Amino acid sequence: MKIQMVDLKGQYEKIKTEVDAGIQDCINNTAFINGPAVKEFQQDFEKYLNVKHVIPCANGTDALQIAMMALDLKPGDEVICPAFTYVATAEVIGLLGLVPVMVDVNEDTFDIQLDNLEQYLTPNTKAIVPVHLYGQSADMEKILEFAEKHNLFVIEDNAQAIGSDYTFSDGTVKKTGTIGHIGCTSFFPSKNLGCYGDGGALMTNDDEIALKIRMIANHGQEKKYHHKVLGCNSRLDTIQAAVLKVKLTRLDEYSAARNKMADYYDEHLAGISEITVPERAKNSTHVFHQYTLKVKNGKRNELQKYLAEKNIPSMVYYPLPLYKQEAFQQYVENGFSLPVTEKLCSEVISLPVHTEFDQQVLDYIISEIKNYFNS
Ligand SMILES: *Cc1c(COP(=O)(O)O)cnc(C)c1O
Numbered sequence: 001m002k003i004q005m006v007d008l009k010g011q012y013e014k015i016k017t018e019v020d021a022g023i024q025d026c027i028n029n030t031a032f033i034n035g036p037a038v039k040e041f042q043q044d045f046e047k048y049l050n051v052k053h054v055i056p057c058a059n060g061t062d063a064l065q066i067a068m069m070a071l072d073l074k075p076g077d078e079v080i081c082p083a084f085t086y087v088a089t090a091e092v093i094g095l096l097g098l099v100p101v102m103v104d105v106n107e108d109t110f111d112i113q114l115d116n117l118e119q120y121l122t123p124n125t126k127a128i129v130p131v132h133l134y135g136q137s138a139d140m141e142k143i144l145e146f147a148e149k150h151n152l153f154v155i156e157d158n159a160q161a162i163g164s165d166y167t168f169s170d171g172t173v174k175k176t177g178t179i180g181h182i183g184c185t186s187f188f189p190s191k192n193l194g195c196y197g198d199g200g201a202l203m204t205n206d207d208e209i210a211l212k213i214r215m216i217a218n219h220g221q222e223k224k225y226h227h228k229v230l231g232c233n234s235r236l237d238t239i240q241a242a243v244l245k246v247k248l249t250r251l252d253e254y255s256a257a258r259n260k261m262a263d264y265y266d267e268h269l270a271g272i273s274e275i276t277v278p279e280r281a282k283n284s285t286h287v288f289h290q291y292t293l294k295v296k297n298g299k300r301n302e303l304q305k306y307l308a309e310k311n312i313p314s315m316v317y318y319p320l321p322l323y324k325q326e327a328f329q330q331y332v333e334n335g336f337s338l339p340v341t342e343k344l345c346s347e348v349i350s351l352p353v354h355t356e357f358d359q360q361v362l363d364y365i366i367s368e369i370k371n372y373f374n375s
Pocket residue numbers: 059060061062085086088089131157159160185186187188198199200
């Protein structure tokens with residue numbers, strides 16, 4: 001048996017008729033750019049997320065960049081983000097001449113640590129970017145409180161948690177990505193709502209910000225050939241929108257399938273003393289973009305090697321804190337270190353998780369992990 005980290009083929013086979021028809025329709029109409037499927041998907045997605053505006057764009061990294069441009073952040077402005085995340089989160093901050101201020105995360109839920117954030121504030125701090133890592137929400141209620149108190153914009157990096165629900169203490173439930181000033185997501189094929197190429201989107205409930213985002217994503221154009229600001233060219237292809245339209249109708253079903261897989265892993269792995277199964281955040285549902293274990297006693301790399309020998313794929317997201325990346329040295333003092341981020345980089349390992357539940361495969365993965373730990 002060939003085990004995959006993400007089984008996109010099995011998923012495609014179940015939606016093939018609809019997806020193929022959607023793609024063929026785009027080709028028949030040669031409506032490759034801004035064809036009808038783009039608007040249709042946008043509206044479907046707005047309804048699904050219960051948000052006023054979705055603005056599709058070319059990929060998740062562009063979404064983050066456009067978000068920061070739309071908030072008029074200026075060179076030298078500081079943006080707080082976790083050090084334990086995908087590079088894109090902080091990369092766009094630096095690209096725009098802003099300063100990424102990398103902070104630590106919580107050891108149990110992997111999200112941005114809020115307790116000691118005040119120490120990072122300066123008169124130049126303008127925004128905070130929580131990342132809903134692995135598929136569950138950061139503590140948005142606390143983040144909003146912090147942001148309001150210090151007059152910061154909140155940009156949610158929701159590339160990994162699309163479909164997840166966050167519940168506020170008053171009982172209000174919101175989809176991740178619709179809680180801050182702007183939410184950003186990615187439709188990279190392996191993401192929970194993935195297309196068949198690159199894609200991304202921004203979401204906001206603010207009419208003015210939405211207008212600005214649309215303008216920036218379209219060459220800063222207010223009306224055709226009249227460019228108000230410098231922008232970029234970032235669009236979602238019609239063919240990708242056609243795929244996403246089909247997959248969006250299954251997103252909740254997909255999240256449930258991922259949860260079923262995660263629950264099965266939990267049930268069979270929780271008893272092994274040298275690993276920690278993922279902790280569920282109190283106020284968020286989990287959509288398990290990744291199923292991520294922590295491995296104690298420095299055995300992570302050895303476990304990964306063992307699994308590879310047994311033809312079981314696994315991934316380490318992420319092996320290096322951002323502040324240890326060469327590209328980010330300009331933002332930190334020599335020897336800068338965040339204890340939880342360091343620890344997680346040496347302990348985390350993500351197992352195959354996707355929408356196609358196959359008990360035989362799961363049992364094999366579980367039995368090999370048990371073999372490795374002799375338990
Ligand atoms: C995937 C991802 C992105 C970037 O998305 P792309 O579509 O690949 O540009 C940004 N942030 C996080 C946390 C991601 O996982």
